[in-house]
Amino acid sequence: MHQGRTTLSKFLIQQLKGSPEQNDLAALLVDIAACIKAISAMTSKGMLGDVLGSLDTTNVQGETQKKLDVLSNVAFINTFSMGGLVAGLASEEVDDPQEIDPRDGSGRFLAIFDPLDGSSNIDVNVSVGSIFSILRAPEGRTPTLDDYLRPGSVQLAAGYAIYGPATMMVITVGKGTHGFTLDREVGNFILTHPHIEIPADTSEFAINASNERFWEPPVQRYVTECKAGKNDVRGRDFNMRWIASMVAEVHRILMRGGVFMYPRDMKDPSKAGRLRLMYEANPMTMVVEQAGGLGSTGRSRILDISPEEIHQRVPVILGSRNEVERIERYHRDYDSGADQRYTSPLFQERSLFAN
Ligand code: AFP
Secondary structure (H helix, E strand, C coil): CCCCCCEHHHHHHHHCCCCHHHHHHHHHHHHHHHHHHHHHHHHHHHHHHCCCCEEEEECCCCCEEEHHHHHHHHHHHHHHHHHCCEEEEEECCCCCCEECCHHHCCCCEEEEEEEEECHHHHHHCCCEEEEEEEEECCCCCCCCHHHHCCCHHHCCEEEEEEECCCEEEEEECCCCEEEEEEECCCCEEEEEECCCCCCCCCCEEECCHHHHHHECHHHHHHHHHHHHHHHCCCCCCCEEECCCCHHHHHHHHHHHCCEEEECCECCCCCCCCCEEHHHHHHHHHHHHHCCCCEEECCCCEHHHCCCCCCCCEECEEEECHHHHHHHHHHHHHHHCCCCCCCCCHHHCCHHHCCC
16 A cells, blocks of 8 residues: 555645636546546457457558557547536547536546557557647637637646556646656556656656767767767767657656657658647656756747648657756757858758748
8 A cells, every 4th residue: 555645536635626627627537537547457468359450441640540649648538528528629630629417417627639640669568658638628608619728838637648668647837847657456556756856957858869970960979079078169078869649748848857858850841840730849848847858840830820720730859958958048049050060961051941
């Protein structure tokens, strides 16, 4: 038994008391925790649960769907549809936002989520996760698309589940970032990581280095300096990680610091980045910034972006504050022309990216 350790429900009652909206937000997070337990049970079965492998369907992103993508999406949609706390939802796996039948209760919130992040890892038994973002729903009327397209700074809550060796749920309601570990024997999330703080400095970076030739010069400059190590401008050696599950990278950064980068690149100039603003960048940035880190596109704060579409992609640079600020400085140096050392032929057309 966890003598004196707080459960998620008790923690939320303490953090969210005093208004009907706060009470409902606590109840919604408890519902999300139940959904995460169900997904955790599915992922932990692996091949024994007939939940692995791909379907012959693609999602709105044009990505082949894994069985667990669909099963996790259904789990979240059922949770929000039956909980009576949500007026509408938007999912990575669904083309357009969906209204929840008001007969199931007048929901105060909008739920935006990536039901299974990192799903290309599920068949090789590498950690995957779920990411969620909670916004306030409009009062007295049906939600419209504009009600979803709000800057990340107005999120009421955000968090993720990581289905790793342990299943954990990490959340913020704007009062710090806190981690809970699932005790499978009793089915409770136990507060194991209160008030998580990301070290401001780090010697660990995460990026998919196979894209290096496509990066913008400021990112090439930063990674080149990290690789050059202690005999160069950084004066210390760096380590690199790449798990290809954003949830796992962000969780590592919350636990020991680091910087995660999925920058804009020339591989597909029509894409502003790979990661999606509404259900990856925004919720993860709220979690990271509530833990003392920073989330940036390299040129602007992620939480200040005014969304234009629900599946909008953005460049993502997030983690230890001093490293993210350095990478932003390198972007300013490049955009102002102060630093031409890393200009590559791919980026001769400065205006291409300098917006
Ligand atoms: P999947 O959900 O399709 O596996 O994508 C995961 C992800 O969105 C994010 O979690 C990873 O950080 C990133 O993509 C990995 O991208 P690469 O496969 O290009 O490294």
